[in-house]
Amino acid sequence: MTTLEKLADVLRDVFEDDDLVVTRTTSAREIAAWDSVMHVTLMISVERAFGLRFKSGNVAGLKNVGELADLVDRLKAGG
């Protein structure tokens, strides 16, 4: 399972939408429930799914799921 596929599962779980189609360009603009509160819930859920720890500087300014996937890959690689 790729990082993007695993992230898609997390997004479907957090936003309680099994039909959610997630691509690298998916962003908060396309998901009505993705506000600042849900953003934090999502980030905490991603941390648990991947066994990571984000810093506030990591999660501020992410533009889309693709950037989130790159961040996850970078942190998994120890960057």
Add this chain to the structure above:
Amino acid sequence: MSFVQVEFLGFLLVVFCVYWALARVSWQNRLLLVASYVFYGWVHPGLGLLLAAVTMVNYLAGRAIVSRPDLGGRIVGAATALCILTLCGFKYFGWFVEAFAAVIPESVAILRVGLPLGLSFYTFHNLAYTIDVHRGRVQVERDVETYLLYGSYFPQLVAGPVERPSNMLPQFHTPRQFDVEKLRSGLGLALWGAFKKIAIADTISPFVDMLFAHPDPSWAMVWAGALGFTVQALADFSGYTDIARGSSRMLGIELMKNFDHPYLAASPMEFWQRWHISFSTWLRDYVYLPACFSPFVRRWITIPFTGEWSPFWHTTRALFITMFASGIWHGSTWNFVVWGLYHATMATVYTAVLAKLPKKVKKQKGWRWGTVPLQFGVTVVGMYIFREPSLANSWARLQLNPFAGTRDEWIVAVSMVGLCVAGAIPLVAGLVAERYVIPRLRDLPVYLPLQTTAWAVFALAVFSSVRTTATDFIYFQF
């Protein structure tokens, strides 16, 4: 200098003409830098020293972070502490003197001064740079002139938008060519902003002041006043922002959108995505997210006593911290604290109750028709708390009988509501024009004469509404 002073028109005209006569971007930047300090020091030239000090602290902090990345966190902490303590000194020293008048010597009390215009805004604007350099989100700016311009750029200096270095610094480095389309668009936006400020906000303002100053208002008068302030606040602040963005666009520099029809929001979170966007996102990135993800708060991610892992508890706590900070930033009176906590409570209630409703309910056509008025009601109550400095008054007036009131009191309240509707009509027309009319007409020959006619109407309304005692923008006091 204020955007609604006649001097600003002359100032902008001179800057505009000289600016576009200069061929090189470095000279254009130097002109903008000088113009920014003239603009800021117009009434009190000494204030330029404070602006330069705040800007230089952050410039040097950025340089120091790249020189000593191992000390980055401490450098950010020191720069933030210095800037925030300066801001708090100006903002709360007066309150401190009044609160502890009995024990503070007169020699200290006379040091009390008013809040320098725009200090909050350019403090946040400059701190965004230092924090983003530390986070690696923006390259350090090595050219001191360009950074000084970033820190003091006059269109957004005194009341925002609170810009980000990632948007502004690249624009200051890019050669800018005169573009007649940008001139037309910028001029139209600035005129629309002046119309909202002078013809709508300043017209409603005296009536709102009278209703809030009334010693014994009826329930209807209280809420008519709150409704009036709700319309006034939007017209005033979004008007200011449009003048700022329009003036900047005429100089070829694009500032971020600060308002996106906030009274059409269907939830508290959506409201903050539409109202004072630059400051809301600043709070999100530099207060709310650190309040969620800093190692210091991580240890409390579980609910106290139960140990249960809960994102809801975690985000709610961060939300209250953020909105408390927002409230206390607006002022040192308790109504601002209550206002911040009120909005945090509303957002929490929404997240816990309405957001949990089944998707099929929220996808119903009527959902938005029901939630937008509900959120508007939440906003009006918030505006009332914001505008009324006395909590005792607020509490007493929340308990008034809605059906009580003399005939004259009802006439006053209904007249105020009528004035609000009259003020809202151009705002709604502006929304319809922006979304549906302009996109369809933009490429047609009729667009140019229509646009010019609209400008003439705005200008006429502005000059016929302007008063000799022009009021300041509401957000100048923050």
